[in-house]
């Protein structure tokens with residue numbers, strides 16, 4: 149294969165001052181006067197060369213500092229472990245702080261992102277016999293939040309460049325039963341919300357933003373989660389703001405937020421009346437304590453991730469084989485929970501993606517394929533066909549059509565090409581850390597003619 153005009157040597161000449169430390173490591177032979185070079189840094193580590201980043205240690209995740217520990221200890225000692233024990237406990241305090249960040253009057257916390265999404269579905273009065281259009285390229289929680297209310301998650305295909313729901317595909321899936329769109333801001337970056345909101349308005353649909361990955365991400369100057377009717381967040385351990393398991397909802401609609409509180413609180417409103425159907429989705433005080441402990445510095449960490457993401461994108465933009473996730477115009481900030489690329493094997497000597505991962509891992513850099521397949525390929529789609537309740541609610545003809553429409557080739561392509569960095573911790577690294585990542589990728593790219601032999 150003809151070499152592209154993009155190589156590690158070229159990259160090295162553009163290294164930032166912040167990454168000067170890398171110049172002393174063993175894998176940069178083009179700095180001819182460096183005496184510490186040992187082994188064979190140009191040869192792939194998997195073939196016996198010197199690894200780019202041997203024993204690489206990224207910033208740890210989840211984020212823990214003394215404040216986090218102190219908050220948990222304080223809560224342990226206080227004996228206030230459940231939110232209803234105190235109106236000024238960690239959970240209520242956290243909800244107030246979260247609402248302040250989001251510029252809303254209130255927020256409602258839950259025990260997980262899935263619970264937050266289901267709370268939104270229930271509070272909007274969506275249930276048996278209704279349909280919600282969402283993405284197949286997401287966590288199972290997205291789909292389950294719809295199924296537990298006995299509604300039908302109808303999946304639309306993706307934009308292969310942004311990995312987000314394609315608004316045109318969403319519009320094609322609208323039926324007389326459709327009540328809402330649940331866009332998923334995948335990887336923590338915004339969907340094309342302008343188009344999605346326009347479709348929702350045209351068809352009188354609610355919008356539940358699955359912002360579980362998108363804490364602090366912004367589109368057209370608005371925080372994700374505040375653009376649709378309601379936004380839902382996850383604080384599961386891997387997320388950029390986390391407490392093990394946890395979730396929250398925000399909305400500018402105070403009446404809806406009251407309903408969300410009631411649904412979250414086993415159907416019992418703030419005035420103590422048990423009004424409606426609702427499971428018990430309360431966040432506990434220890435989770436609130438961890439979140440309060442993590443809150444200081446959360447915006448600074450968000451900015452570091454954005455800075456590093458920009459740096460990676462800029463430095464790797466000449467690499468034709470790795471295309472970074474497309475950010476829609478109007479993306480003012482990403483969350484960068486995950487930093488992702490599409491792997492174009494034709495630019496890697498047709499080497500399968502697995503070989504690219506293997507070669508990189510030997511260089512000390514671990515990247516992942518993320519979700520193996522879209523949720524349209526999981527067995528739940530067959531399972532609901534067998535359920536009497538779904539047959540009664542939707543009828544055989546609708547379920548048959550649902551099954552027939554599970555052909556989502558663009559989602560399949562995204563799954564096949566995905567290359568992902570778990571970014572919550574790693575993107576908090578220094579520019580030198582980013583250079584390690586870039587150098588490893590470039591070394592593998594430079595050696596692409598050897599990939600098929602590993």
Ligand SMILES: Cc1ncc(COP(=O)(O)O)c(C=O)c1O
Nearest residue numbers: 260261262287289290360382384
């Ligand atoms: C896009 C998306 N939606 C929903 C969820 C569900 O959140 P949780 O795991 O907190 O229930 C997640 C969590 O990974 C997610 O990434």
